[in-house]
Amino acid sequence: xxxxxxxxxLEAAPIPAFVALFAPAVAALVLAAAPALRRRxxxxxxxxxxASLLATAAAVTxxxxxxREGGSHVWMxxxxxxxxxxxxxxxxxxxxxxxxxxxxxxVVATCVQVFSLGYMHDEKPPAFGRYFAYHALFxxxxxxxxxxxxxxxxxxxxxxxxxxxxxxxGFYYQxxxxxxxxxxxxxxxxxxxxxxxxxxMVLYKTxxxxxxxxxxxxxxxxxxxxxxxxxxxxxxxxxxxxxxLPDAMEGPTPVxxxxxAATMVAAGVFLIVRANPLFAHAPATRDVMLLVxxxxxxxxxxxxxxxxxxxxxxxxxxxxxxxxMVAALGAGSVFGGFFxxxxxxxxxxxxxxxxxxxxxxxxxxxxxxxxGLRRRMPVTATTFIIGxxxxxxxxxxxxxxxxxxxxxxxxxxxxxxxFGALMATAFLTAFYMxxxxxxxxxxxxxGHAGHAHESGGSLLVPLLVLTVPSVALGWVAAPxxxxxxxxxxxxxxxxxxxxxxxLGLGGFALAWVVYGRGTLVVSALAPLExxxxxxxxxxxxxVGYRRVLLVVADVLGWIDRxxxxxxxxxxxxxxxxxxxxxxxxxxxxxxxxxFAVVLGAIALAxxxxxx
Amino acid sequence: MTLSTSILLAAAMFSVGVYGLxxxxxxxxxxxxxxxxxxxxxxxxxxxxHFRGGATGQLFALFALAITVAEVAVGLALVLxxxxxxxxxxxxxxxxxxx
Numbered sequence: 001x002x003x004x005x006x007x008x009x010l011e012a013a014p015i016p017a018f019v020a021l022f023a024p025a026v027a028a029l030v031l032a033a034a035p036a037l038r039r040r041x042x043x044x045x046x047x048x049x050x051a052s053l054l055a056t057a058a059a060v061t062x063x064x065x066x067x068r069e070g071g072s073h074v075w076m077x078x079x080x081x082x083x084x085x086x087x088x089x090x091x092x093x094x095x096x097x098x099x100x101x102x103x104x105x106x107v108v109a110t111c112v113q114v115f116s117l118g119y120m121h122d123e124k125p126p127a128f129g130r131y132f133a134y135h136a137l138f139x140x141x142x143x144x145x146x147x148x149x150x151x152x153x154x155x156x157x158x159x160x161x162x163x164x165x166x167x168x169x170g171f172y173y174q175x176x177x178x179x180x181x182x183x184x185x186x187x188x189x190x191x192x193x194x195x196x197x198x199x200x201m202v203l204y205k206t207x208x209x210x211x212x213x214x215x216x217x218x219x220x221x222x223x224x225x226x227x228x229x230x231x232x233x234x235x236x237x238x239x240x241x242x243x244x245l246p247d248a249m250e251g252p253t254p255v256x257x258x259x260x261a262a263t264m265v266a267a268g269v270f271l272i273v274r275a276n277p278l279f280a281h282a283p284a285t286r287d288v289m290l291l292v293x294x295x296x297x298x299x300x301x302x303x304x305x306x307x308x309x310x311x312x313x314x315x316x317x318x319x320x321x322x323x324x325m326v327a328a329l330g331a332g333s334v335f336g337g338f339f340x341x342x343x344x345x346x347x348x349x350x351x352x353x354x355x356x357x358x359x360x361x362x363x364x365x366x367x368x369x370x371x372g373l374r375r376r377m378p379v380t381a382t383t384f385i386i387g388x389x390x391x392x393x394x395x396x397x398x399x400x401x402x403x404x405x406x407x408x409x410x411x412x413x414x415x416x417x418x419f420g421a422l423m424a425t426a427f428l429t430a431f432y433m434x435x436x437x438x439x440x441x442x443x444x445x446x447g448h449a450g451h452a453h454e455s456g457g458s459l460l461v462p463l464l465v466l467t468v469p470s471v472a473l474g475w476v477a478a479p480x481x482x483x484x485x486x487x488x489x490x491x492x493x494x495x496x497x498x499x500x501x502x503l504g505l506g507g508f509a510l511a512w513v514v515y516g517r518g519t520l521v522v523s524a525l526a527p528l529e530x531x532x533x534x535x536x537x538x539x540x541x542x543v544g545y546r547r548v549l550l551v552v553a554d555v556l557g558w559i560d561r562x563x564x565x566x567x568x569x570x571x572x573x574x575x576x577x578x579x580x581x582x583x584x585x586x587x588x589x590x591x592x593x594x595f596a597v598v599l600g601a602i603a604l605a606x607x608x609x610x611x
Numbered sequence: 612m613t614l615s616t617s618i619l620l621a622a623a624m625f626s627v628g629v630y631g632l633x634x635x636x637x638x639x640x641x642x643x644x645x646x647x648x649x650x651x652x653x654x655x656x657x658x659x660x661h662f663r664g665g666a667t668g669q670l671f672a673l674f675a676l677a678i679t680v681a682e683v684a685v686g687l688a689l690v691l692x693x694x695x696x697x698x699x700x701x702x703x704x705x706x707x708x709x710x
Contacts, residue, residue, distance in 0.1 A: 588709030590702050591641075595633055 006074060007149070010091055013075035014065070016058035017092045020102060021147060023058070024139035027051035031133035038133055041125030048132040049113050052139055056106040059099070066099040066483060074149045085208070091149035096483030097273055097338060101146045104342050105263050107469075108349045109139050111462035112258040115353050118458035119254055119360055131171060131252070138164040142263055146270065151203065152210040154271065155196055158235070161264045162189050168259060169251040181247040188244040192234020199227035212275040221281035228275055229285055236268030236322045239296040243538055245319055249311040253359055256311060257352030261318045262345035269325040273338045279329070289330030290410065294418035294425075297323030301428040305435070306529045309365045310355045313436050317391065318348060320425060324406045327418055333409030335486035340402035342480070343473050347390040347399055350466035354384035357459050358440060361452035369447030370440040377454045381441040383463040388437050390470045392430035393504040395497070400504075401474030404497045405488070411496060427503040434511025442516055617658035625651035636701045638690045642683065649679050 027047045031038045038044045072095035078086025113135055120131055141164055145157025170182030200210060203224050207214040216224070232238070237245035248260045259265070272279055272289075279286060300319035307313045321344050328336035357380040362369055374381040390397040393404070403426065410418045445452075454460075481488035513519060624647055631644030653672040660668025690700055697704035 586709060588706035590705070591633055591636075598629060598633065 007076040007089075007091065008073065010075045010077035013092045014062065014094070016061040016065075017075075017094060017147065019058035020055045020062065020106065021092070021140065021143050023051040023054040024048075024136045024143065027136035028133060028140055031129065031136060038129035039126040041123075041128035044129035045113070045117055045132045048136040048139075049110070049117075051136055052106065052110040052113055055139060055143065056103075056110050059103040059106040062094060063099045063103050066094065066096060067479070070483070071095070076149055087204075087210075088152055089150055089210075090153060092147045093149040094147070096480075096485060097270075098146050100338075100342060100480060100483060101270060102143060104345045105142050105146060106139070108262045108345055108466070109135070109142070109258055111465050112254045112262075112349065112353065115257075115356065115459055115462040116252070116254045118456050119356055120252060127171075131168075134164055134167050134171070135258075138168070138259065138264075142267070145267055148274075150210040151200060151212055151275065154274065155200060158196065158231075158267060158271070159193065161259070161267060162186065162193065162235075165189070165248070165259050165264055168255040169248045171252055171255065172250070175250070178250040181244075181250040185244040185248050188241055189234045192231045192241055195227040195230030195234075199224045199231070202227065213277045216278065216281065218281055221278050222284050225275065225279045225282040225285040226288070228271060228278070229289060232268035232271055232326070233292065234268075235271075236265050236326065237319045238268075238292050238323060238326060239299055239319075240537060240540075242296065242300065242319045243541065246312050246315045249309070249315050249365075253311065253352060253356030256315070257349045257356065261314065261348040261352050265318060265322060266325070266341045266345060269322065269329065269337055269341050272326070272329045273334055273341075276329075276334050280332075286330045286332060287414075289326050290413060290418050291330070293323045293326030293328070293330055294410065294421040295323070296320065297327060297425040298421040298428075299323075301425045301432065302528060303532055304432045305428060306525055306532050308367055310358065310367055310370070310436060310440065311352070311365050313367075313432060314348070314351055314355060317351075317429065317432070318344075320429065321348065321391070324403065324422060324425070327422060328406040328409045331409040331413055331418070333405065335481050335484050335488065336402070336405040336409045338484060339477060339480065339488075340406050343390070343398040343402040343470070346466055346473060347387045347397075347470040350383060350387040350463060350470050351391065353459075353463055353466065354380050354387060357455045357463065358384070358452075360455055360459065362448045364447060366447075367436065367439045370445075371443045371447075372441070372445035372450075373452060374441040376445075376452045377441075379454060379460050380463065383467050384441065385437055386467055387470055388433040389508075392433050392507060393426055393500055394508075395501045396471075396474070398470050398473035400497075400501065401477050404500055405477075407500055408496050423499065423503060426500050427507045430504040430507025431511050434508040435515050438511055438515035443518075614658060614662040617662070618655055621651045621655040621658065624648075624654065636703055638693055638700045638702055641702065642686045642690065645686070646679065646683065649675065649682075 027050070030047055031044050037047070072093070074091060074093045076086070076089045076091030078089045080086070080088030113132070116131065116135070120128055123131065138161060141157050141160030143157075145154055145161060148154035148157060166182050166186040169185050170179050172178045173182075202220065203214065203216075204210060206220045207216060234241045245260060245265065249256055251260070279289075297320045300316045300323060304313050304316035304320065307316060321340070325337040325340045325344070328340060358370060358373060358377065359365055361373070361377060361380075364370075386397070390399040393400045407419065407422055407426070410422060413419065478488045514521070628644045628646075628648030628651060631647065632641055635641050635644060653675050656668040656672040656675070658668075660666065660672075693702075693705060694700050
């Protein structure tokens with residue numbers, strides 16, 4: 001067996017890597033194979049939670065090892081060989097990026113699962129068990145993706161997280177809207193995944209491997225990276241394929257926190273970080289990424305301004321922040337994108353879980369049913385506000401550092417247009433987060449909010465745990481950068497950080513004036529609300545589907561039915577008709593056959609006698 | 612008697628055999644016709660052997676006669692089975708291969 005250059009045999013890989021990968025896999029298999037256990041509910045949650053804690057411990061061990069020893073290691077075993085060369089490899093790649101990402105995924109997943117213990121408590125035991133079985137499968141898939149040594153294994157994890165996303169969005173399958181949202185998410189990401197599949201084909205055709213560091217020509221790099229970016233646009237909800245993410249909020253709130261904010265949607269960004277050797281050779285793709293990313297950031301931030309559903313605000317905010325990451329990667333700052341991914345994973349998971357705590361208390365997603373919750377739910381309110389400030393880039397908190405890095409990376413590109421868009425987004429982000437904070441936690445209680453009370457321990461502990469990295473992660477940027485092979489210098493004094501910080505504070509201040517004190521009505525938002533109400537992008541898809549796709553499908557269907565099937569049917573019919581005509585010859589009377597033999601003999605004789 | 616008259620006789624016997632084979636419906640009569648055709652061939656073997664010299668043709672005729680005996684035994688067994696199956700010895704009865 002020949003392994004790629006620099007790869008070690010799989011059995012030599014460190015034990016924690018196997019634990020991180022297979023503890024959730026075993027949990028998922030056990031829960032899938034033992035329905036009796038799964039349907040009892042609570043035991044299933046303990047199986048999944050044990051696996052997640054083991055995986056987290058393993059991830060901590062791996063990160064510590066990585067911090068101490070550094071370097072990049074690949075362990076592989078091939079499961080498909082062509083001419084003695086491994087084509088399909090299964091393996092583990094450990095370096096600064098994957099070790100960091102693994103820890104982020106495991107910590108957020110564990111927090112979300114603990115939160116779910118309380119949040120999903122009212123579900124019937126079978127549904128509760130099913131929920132935790134999906135979570136175990138998700139964690140395995142995500143770790144498979146994170147530890148992937150090549151694009152093929154990453155693709156396997158990519159598809160598996162897509163499948164678990166579908167299962168978890170449609171968790172409340174009795175609700176038609178949840179089923180539709182799950183299908184929509186599945187189809188749109190699947191459409192984008194075709195890009196990934198084609199990228200794999202092109203890469204294998206030209207280089208004979210699925211490795212992202214294969215030597216490629218500039219043209220191949222552009223093609224492959226472009227196709228991969230198409231997949232990223234779908235997975236990471238970039239314009240114009242972002243439309244599935246707001247609908248995905250139909251899933252349970254902890255799912256939104258884990259899959260549709262912190263980890264799965266960030267897999268697209270992670271893919272670009274991983275495949276950076278390819279993207280580095282494709283300046284054209286990176287230019288597109290810069291424009292799409294900054295455009296999505298601004299566009300989604302505008303949509304977030306007028307959402308009335310607290311989860312939808314956060315969903316559009318996720319689109320917007322993913323746009324930041326994509327823009328940073330497009331500008332060539334790999335660490336900027338990756339660092340924002342890590343900080344965003346923590347503070348957005350925190351925001352979603354805090355929102356879940358609120359929803360759990362007031363039994364509504366609508367901001368109109370909240371208000372004044374600061375006094376009734378002090379812990380939830382405090383953690384949500386910290387998360388919001390981190391997201392808005394208030395100095396000192398994690399979001400400030402990563403956002404600063406992103407903004408600095410796009411400085412001066414394309415006549416400052418992406419920079420301007422991202423700066424405007426920073427302001428809008430602070431404004432819409434301020435709006436949520438002031439509408440939900442300040443002012444007078446509306447609806448059931450007057451009867452709300454603080455959530456229990458299993459909901460609050462994850463919030464408190466996630467608050468720590470949301471605040472402090474920025475201060476360890478330098479060692480993280482060093483792990484990823486980049487350098488980071490903290491610069492607090494400069495045009496970019498001061499401008500970003502003042503825009504963030506300004507956004508909050510404006511939100512306070514508008515929604516806190518109510519002394520100013522922003523009439524500019526009214527047309528935006530009307531614009532959002534038209535659901536323009538969705539309408540484009542609907543019209544495109546009905547007017548274009550269905551018509552093309554009808555034409556192709558007609559050709560298939562009448563021309564291609566017609567030809568085949570004619571061939572079949574002619575064989576049947578020919579047989580029907582020829583069967584008359586077969587009388588079954590032995591003497592008729594003899595007569596044919598005699599005729600044949602005479603014919604042969606006549607032929608022989610001819611000159 | 613010359614070679615040509617012998618061959619003509621053999622040809623006539625063969626033709627009568629073919630005619631019988633094609634026209635008779637009774638299985639035994641068909642067997643008889645087949646015998647006639649076989650013996651026409653034997654006759655021409657013997658005739659060639661007699662007028663051209665050499666014993667090979669006559670040996671062949673004897674050999675063929677022996678085989679014909681076996682063939683008749685098989686043929687009569689078939690006739691018997693035909694009768695047992697269809698209660699009739701006419702070949703029209705067995706038409707199951709009709710398409």
